[in-house]
Amino acid sequence: MKKTKITLSTDIKFLQVVTSFVENSSLAFGLGRQETLRLTLASEEIFSYLCGVLGEEKELEVTCTEGIYFVSVEFIFERVALSLKAFNITARPFFRQDQDIDEMGLLLAARSVDRLSLNELPDKRLNLKIIKDKAYPEPEEVRLPVIAPVESYFIKRPDLDEIKMLSRLISTYYRDYPVPVAYTIPGKLSDMVASRLYDAAIATDKTGLIVAGLIWKRMNEKVVELFGPYLFNQKKESNISESLVNFCIEDIARTEIIGVFVRFATPEFPKGSFEPTGSLYWYNREAIALEMPTYYRALHEDAGAVVYIPASLSAFIEDRYRSLALPREVIISSYYGEDMGDNSVIITELDQTQRAAIMHPLQPGKDSLENIQRHIQIFKKEGINNIFSLVDLGIRGHLFIMDDLFNCGFEPRTIIPHGQRSDLVFFQYKI
Amino acid sequence: MRQLSLDSLIPSYIKTFEAYIPSKPDEELKKLYRTPFLHRLNNNENPLGPPPKAQEIIKRFQPSRAAIYPSGDSFYLRQRLAEKFIMHPDQFIVGNGANEVIAFAIKAFCETGDNIITADKTFAVYEWVATFSGFEARLVPLKDFGFDDKGMLEAIDKKTKLIFICNPNNPTGTYWDKDRLIRFLEAVDNRQIVVVDEAYFEFVEKEGYPDCMSLIQKYPNLVVFRTFSKMYGLAGLRIGYLAGSIDVVDTIRKTCVVYSVNTLAQEAALTALDDAGHIERTRRLVAEGKEFLKSELKKMGLFYVAGEGNYIMIRLPISDTLAYRKLMSYGVMVRTMTGFRFPNFIRITISTMPVMEAFINALRKIL
Numbered sequence: 001m002k003k004t005k006i007t008l009s010t011d012i013k014f015l016q017v018v019t020s021f022v023e024n025s026s027l028a029f030g031l032g033r034q035e036t037l038r039l040t041l042a043s044e045e046i047f048s049y050l051c052g053v054l055g056e057e058k059e060l061e062v063t064c065t066e067g068i069y070f071v072s073v074e075f076i077f078e079r080v081a082l083s084l085k086a087f088n089i090t091a092r093p094f095f096r097q098d099q100d101i102d103e104m105g106l107l108l109a110a111r112s113v114d115r116l117s118l119n120e121l122p123d124k125r126l127n128l129k130i131i132k133d134k135a136y137p138e139p140e141e142v143r144l145p146v147i148a149p150v151e152s153y154f155i156k157r158p159d160l161d162e163i164k165m166l167s168r169l170i171s172t173y174y175r176d177y178p179v180p181v182a183y184t185i186p187g188k189l190s191d192m193v194a195s196r197l198y199d200a201a202i203a204t205d206k207t208g209l210i211v212a213g214l215i216w217k218r219m220n221e222k223v224v225e226l227f228g229p230y231l232f233n234q235k236k237e238s239n240i241s242e243s244l245v246n247f248c249i250e251d252i253a254r255t256e257i258i259g260v261f262v263r264f265a266t267p268e269f270p271k272g273s274f275e276p277t278g279s280l281y282w283y284n285r286e287a288i289a290l291e292m293p294t295y296y297r298a299l300h301e302d303a304g305a306v307v308y309i310p311a312s313l314s315a316f317i318e319d320r321y322r323s324l325a326l327p328r329e330v331i332i333s334s335y336y337g338e339d340m341g342d343n344s345v346i347i348t349e350l351d352q353t354q355r356a357a358i359m360h361p362l363q364p365g366k367d368s369l370e371n372i373q374r375h376i377q378i379f380k381k382e383g384i385n386n387i388f389s390l391v392d393l394g395i396r397g398h399l400f401i402m403d404d405l406f407n408c409g410f411e412p413r414t415i416i417p418h419g420q421r422s423d424l425v426f427f428q429y430k431i
Numbered sequence: 432m433r434q435l436s437l438d439s440l441i442p443s444y445i446k447t448f449e450a451y452i453p454s455k456p457d458e459e460l461k462k463l464y465r466t467p468f469l470h471r472l473n474n475n476e477n478p479l480g481p482p483p484k485a486q487e488i489i490k491r492f493q494p495s496r497a498a499i500y501p502s503g504d505s506f507y508l509r510q511r512l513a514e515k516f517i518m519h520p521d522q523f524i525v526g527n528g529a530n531e532v533i534a535f536a537i538k539a540f541c542e543t544g545d546n547i548i549t550a551d552k553t554f555a556v557y558e559w560v561a562t563f564s565g566f567e568a569r570l571v572p573l574k575d576f577g578f579d580d581k582g583m584l585e586a587i588d589k590k591t592k593l594i595f596i597c598n599p600n601n602p603t604g605t606y607w608d609k610d611r612l613i614r615f616l617e618a619v620d621n622r623q624i625v626v627v628d629e630a631y632f633e634f635v636e637k638e639g640y641p642d643c644m645s646l647i648q649k650y651p652n653l654v655v656f657r658t659f660s661k662m663y664g665l666a667g668l669r670i671g672y673l674a675g676s677i678d679v680v681d682t683i684r685k686t687c688v689v690y691s692v693n694t695l696a697q698e699a700a701l702t703a704l705d706d707a708g709h710i711e712r713t714r715r716l717v718a719e720g721k722e723f724l725k726s727e728l729k730k731m732g733l734f735y736v737a738g739e740g741n742y743i744m745i746r747l748p749i750s751d752t753l754a755y756r757k758l759m760s761y762g763v764m765v766r767t768m769t770g771f772r773f774p775n776f777i778r779i780t781i782s783t784m785p786v787m788e789a790f791i792n793a794l795r796k797i798l
Contacts, residue, residue: 123434250772254555256449273750273775298752299769303455304463325756327463 001195002029002066010051010058010077018047018062022073025064031071032135039132042109043073046128049109050075067131069182069191070114075128079120107378110350117349120362133353136187144172147233150211153203153240155247158213162202163190166213169232178264178282178290180227181353183215192217201247203240214244222258223419224248231268242270253299261416262295273297275324278414280428283385285355287431294414294426302326305422307393308333310402313425316412317393326417335400344368344401346375356386364400372401372408376429387429394422402427444565451559454764466762470786473766475601475631475742477664478782479713482706485665485699492695501697503689505672508697511704512672516644522680525700527691529630529658529671533595534560536654536673538686540592540624541566548586549595550578552603552772554628557595576736577605580615587623594619597628598643599635602771602778604738609641616650624679626654630671631740633662633710634717640739644674651676654683659696661741662713663703668696717741720781727791731798741781744768747798751777754797761793 004025008014022043026036043062050060054077061076110116115131147169158166164186171184182188192198203212212231219225226248229241249260262269263280274295281289304327309317311332321328344365349358357379365371372389379387389405391398410427417423454460457469480486502508505525513520526532537547537560546567549557553573561568569591571582578596587594596615599606607615612627619625627643643655658671670692673683703709724743728735736744747754751767754777758765768776779790 246774249769249774250551253769253772253774254449254558256447272748275750275753297750300452301454301752301755301767303452325753325760327465327756327759 001068003063004028005061005063007059007061009056010047010054010060011056012048012051015044015047015051019044021062022064026071026132029064029066029071030134031132035071035132035135038112039071039073039130042112042130042132045109045112046073046075046130050077050128054078067197068195069188070131070133072129072131076121076125077128079124079126107382110352111382114352115350118347133182133188134191136185136191139168139171139184139186142168144168145209147209147211149233149235149238150205153205153211153243155201155203155243158193158200158202158210160190160194162210163193163200165210166200166202166230169210170213170230173232174230174266177266178292180264183227189215199248199251201244201251203244212240212244214248216248216260218257219261220420221256223416224252224257224260226260226262227264228266229268229270230266234268236268241268242273245270245273249297249299258298258300258418259416260297260299261419263292265293265295269295271295277320277324277416278412278426280388280413280426281386281431283355283431285383285385287385289431296324296416298417302417304328305394305418306331307422308396308399309393310334310399312403312406313412317415317425320415324415324417326423328423333399335403340400341365342367344371346371348375350384352384354386355384356388357384359387359389361389361391361398361401364397368401369404369407372404372410376408385431389427389429390420391425391427392420392422393425394420442565445563448559448563451555460759460764461762464756464759464762466760468762470763470782470789472780472782472786472790473764473778474666475661475740475778475780476666477662477713477741478780478786479664479709479716481664481699482703482709484706485663485703488699488702489695492698496694499694500690501692501694504687505692505697508672508701511701512674515704516674518644518647518674519677521677522647523672523674524680524684524687525670525672525692525697526687527671528660528669529628529656529673530556531669531688531691532656532671532673532683533557533626533628534564535683535686536593536624536626537561537564537566539683545590545592546588547593547595548583548591550583550597550600553578553595553597554601554630555770557626557628573600573603573605575605576600576603576738578607580607580611580618584615584618587619591623593624593626595626595628597630598641599631599739601630601740602742602744602766602768602773602776603736604740604742604744606635606637606640606739608637608639610639612641612643613646616646616653619652621650621652624652624654625650626656628656630656630658630661632657634714634741635739636714637739647674647676651679654679659700659703662710663700664709665696665699665703668693668699670696670700713741716783717781720784720787723784723787724779724781724791731795736776742778743781744773744776744778746776749775749798751775757797758790758793761789761796763790763793765790 019040023040063074065072113130114133117129119127167186167189198217200215202210214228216224216226229244274297277294277296279291279293283289306329308331345362347360347362405427410429412425413428414426509520509523512523547561548569551570551572558568569586654675656673660666734746755767766778
């Protein structure tokens with residue numbers, strides 16, 4: 001991936017340096033004028049915001065990256081303990097107290113871009129990242145080839161033209177099924193695979209006609225998320241689905257990936273070789289929910305783990321560990337009045353395209369309950385109705401926040417064994 | 432003081448390489464899976480242990496000798512191997528398990544830009560050593576569960592230095608017979624080093640199965656790997672060896688770390704070679720266990736691949752990693768095959784009949 005980078009001080013005098021840098025880099029990376037403007041505006045907001053939060057003369061790295069189908073801007077800076085509270089998406093920038101109360105911190109920037117996230121780097125610095133996707137033309141209506149059920153097929157990686165055809169077929173055959181929007185935009189899916197952040201496999205008949213496909217992407221450093229398989233007029237009992245999934249598993253079997261997670265399984269998904277882990281609800285704009293079962297498949301032999309959970313999670317977790325035969329030492333623990341800061345910090349990953357927000361607790365605080373409630377209010381107001389919280393059972397701080405999640409209307413829905421430091425539990429807010 | 436910038440120090444091929452994490456010790460696994468016993472069916476170990484004479488050597492080993500360095504190049508063992516195979520002692524290199532001699536061979540012949548060729552679904556160490564050393568591992572898909580000679584020949588280019596053939600293949604048990612191997616060696620025509628890994632050589636009784644030691648004289652590019660970990664039951668002492676023509680072995684020796692094989696391993700291996708009765712007893716045990724498993728698996732309607740070697744591969748209707756966890760709770764440890772690129776397969780080591788029965792009982796319960 002191509003990158004441009006500047007290092008500068010958090011001095012508001014440099015605002016124009018940042019905006020010019022982001023604008024010129026984005027245009028050079030092929031982002032459209034409209035999208036460049038929005039990314040530049042978001043960068044302007046964030047830089048002003050960081051100057052206020054971090055104070056003057058702190059070193060800041062700004063990196064623009066061409067991701068083929070997107071341009072990202074990353075702001076990397078030292079973690080400042082006292083100001084972490086400001087990185088809650090709901091926090092009000094103190095230097096804007098005279099302005100509209102609705103204009104809240106990072107949310108302002110998030111509105112202009114497609115995705116926003118804040119991560120802690122291994123060297124303890126923070127990385128605030130915004131992403132703007134390139135605009136792609138809506139596919140025009142074309143006559144698709146007639147696909148007949150096949151007896152024999154070949155599994156392979158698609159070339160870029162085949163990916164575009166795969167996208168058209170997905171949007172035609174799975175019109176009424178929840179499919180990530182990007183997969184139905186041929187040019188975008190093609191660029192997503194070209195970026196190597198996504199991967200795909202197709203099944204073709206002997207003439208090369210695509211009869212089925214599968215898409216997967218890195219969910220984090222340890223887990224791959226799989227979408228599909230998408231079968232086009234093929235018999236459900238054919239083993240095409242299994243062959244596609246095995247192709248993916250064989251491809252990643254000797255890598256650092258330890259498991260495969262599935263949230264968007266189609267009816268043709270080969271459940272037998274996966275482990276059912278629960279379900280998630282997907283709400284559309286009208287808040288009508290579709291319950292999607294989730295699945296997991298470990299790639300390695302499980303080495304066991306010790307997890308600390310509150311009593312409130314016990315029934316859910318014991319049930320999952322029993323059905324998945326996971327060797328876990330479960331220790332029920334709770335908050336026993338030990339020292340805890342006043343302010344909790346929740347890092348939010350916002351995906352405007354899917355109207356989804358994932359809250360990652362960074363540090364517990366006495367205000368956790370109110371903080372979660374504030375987040376929910378903001379999300380609702382923004383029309384985001386798929387609200388999740390990912391809780392890592394290997395992080396002590398997460399233990400304290402689970403009861404507050406329950407109290408705010410969240411419920412545990414599914415689990416990803418060894419999904420991060422330890423098992424990850426997906427909580428979802430019930431609308 | 433400057434902060435350590437690991438990123439700038441680590442080669443790109445190491446950054447993307449995932450370290451192999453071995454199983455925890457048995458006692459830890461028993462605690463974890465709450466089982467009072469553990470049948471180890473995961474590593475193709477010999478349930479009879481080392482041959483009796485080797486067991487005597489191990490029992491009699493004097494603790495004071497642990498303070499003395501071993502023979503740096505396994506002097507006496509190489510003499511004995513030379514006698515056994517009617518070759519020169521310098522045609523052998525003994526290593527800390529066959530894994531070590533794999534690394535010696537790759538280091539000796541590959542440099543930047545070179546590649547090795549092997550199969551996609553075979554013993555992983557050839558691929559791993561090449562990859563974490565910065566060389567390309569070209570993986571040719573198996574054909575009907577066996578190594579594809581034509582495909583491997585087509586994959587050769589000017590940068591190919593070594594070709595690894597696992598004969599019989601772990602985990603499928605398929606093998607090339609003598610004619611096929613000779614045709615392959617003729618086609619390679621001394622342009623590359625051909626390594627034949629015969630880790631399971633002593634288990635194979637089929638006519639036509641080649642003894643590569645006897646081919647070294649005619650094919651100077653042939654290198655043979657053997658181990659004391661499988662038939663000879665010395666896996667815990669880590670000892671294996673390679674053999675080849677003098678010039679090739681002299682080259683490989685340049686990359687050897689001497690003194691890597693301990694005294695006890697050398698002496699136990701030396702004695703193990705003389706115990707023919709042990710091989711016969713093990714073969715009978717494997718034949719009986721394999722027949723039993725095949726019959727039971729047929730009854731259960733499960734597909735299996737049972738070739739040569741002391742193992743059998745079974746396809747399950749559930750994920751192999753889930754089956755591993757469920758079988759562990761019954762005290763049965765198997766090898767999952769996803770890491771071998773056989774999703775939903777498990778590999779079972781053939782063991783004694785009571786253990787085979789325990790495995791089948793556990794398998795029936797979990798499916």
